[in-house]
Amino acid sequence: MVKFNQSTVEMEFEFVCVNDAYMNLSVIYGNDAMIVTPATKQKVVFDIEFPAKIVLETSGKDMNIDTLLDINGNILADKHIRLSRVIVDRVLVPDAFLQKWPVIRGINTTYFGFNDQIVLDFSEKDSFFWLIKLKSLI
């Protein structure tokens, strides 16, 4: 018997290193936590049950040294993680929605440059209802 509220979420992250180190990322769902091995591109797969929240916990960035600036204050490099792609039950989440989805310190962005907790909200009763609604939220 298929439980339609059970879903598979694939998230793809891009890590950018500075000072020979990456930020750390933990993906937390309920009592499960996964520490993501940093890589230029890294895919994480989670099985969830709608409605659900996934928490992304970022750490390991020294705000004093991990953003490299030139003498004029322009950013040369910044240690960060980017959420580049999300697929829910094999359906690609539109990029236009993705850019507006995570909220960090009041700003909608997929660029994670702080040590922080980001909550991804899957708020409907199953992924179909969540997915068809996305276009109205763009």
Added chain:
Amino acid sequence: MQIFDDIIPVQVDVVLTSVPWTGTTIPLMAVGILKSIVLQTGKTCAGLDMNANVHKWSKTHPHVDKLMDFFHNGSYHREISEDLHELYKSFAEKILEHDPKIIGLSLFSYISQSSTRYICYFLKKIKPEVVIVIGGAGCFENLRGGTTYADELLSTGLIDYYIRGDAEKSFRAFLDGNINYPGINSSDWEELPRAELDGFPYPNYDDYNFDLYDLKAIPVIGSRGCVRRCKFCDIIEYWKKFSYRSGESIFKEMLQQNSKYGLTKFKFQDSLINGNLKEYKVLVELLANHNEKNPDNAFTWSSYFIFRPEHTFGEEWWEITAKSGAEWLNVGIESVSEHVRYHIGKHFSNADIDFSLSMGRKYNLKFLWLMIVGYVTETQADIDFTAEWFRRNVEYRDIMKIQFGGGLGIFPNTWLDRHKEELNIVVHGEPYQNWYGIDSGSTPQLRSKWVRDLSKLCTELGFDVMADIDNHYVLELLMNGQV
């Protein structure tokens, strides 16, 4: 959901079905064609036209406009979300009740894309291991252009394969395990050569429920491509060459389908029936002969058709056309302004139209006029001329239906699309009626008004003006400035 209750599942190797939404009163034939290909391989197959079930259900849905908005654009409306969930789940479950290993989904146009995404979603959710292959013009921006949609579905695992272009050979190759055949998960595909068109098995409609259609007719295809090069048309970009079947082969197919399904009405689904006059003559003479000898089982047919000058299609052609059982001839007139028509690339005169109408009157033939309102060179003066033309020709209202459509759409990869800069028009994409003429001042709203004005006038004059859900939806968008 009871929409699909008429489909009785039996265990098969392959299920093929059309995918909503296509607004049609007759069966879609791609599935019938492909089912016959599957059967040739020795596999078992159910060939379903489930779009027909959804079409019937949609027509009486209390939120039909919102359904159309979802089918066309994937737009969200809370009022229909439960129904869509149930619709697509039931759709997938009904397919899977046949326990197939392979599922083929046929997308007639891009308007099937939203439905395909969520049908595949349910299919893979319920049975992840089932192989899904999609095909049809609706999978792609156009048949020779980008594959963004199909590639996305492939990359996320919603589908396993897509097939591009004519599928008679490539689908056979796919079933035989040759997945490197041109057109399978690739942009390159091969047009079917003329010599091979007569060699394929006849379409198999055994699993179609003919009670679902307003018009109980057997679809037939006699050709690919077109003999004309109209500037708005994307068909000629898909099929560069005009290929046609022999009149004899078409006639044999009609005889077999008549004996199998007991239907005497046929609807030709290709771009035109009289592209090759030699084969057309063979066909209509065979049909006329059959009808004369079998008055109780006489065939009738409707088809897309081109008007030709009197010197190449004189009265004797009209007479045999009538005897062959022609009922409705769907003619792309596009405009009654000659200069507009000539710019399009349709080189028949208004005198040719007058002659053709008089022949229709004499031989009891009916015409569905397909009009394009707001062609790039069309002005208010042309619209006024068109209105006057219909007033002058009101005598033909009993043998004509008119379809004004949703105004000119400028589709990707057409001549108009490639020349939009020199025409000084700006195209904003889907819906493809969303374009602006910088010099002419032509806007979606103006063209929508022209469509409505002409529709109203012709209705008042007593012409039968066709109104379908799709065009109504597009016109609403244009009129309300929602594009």
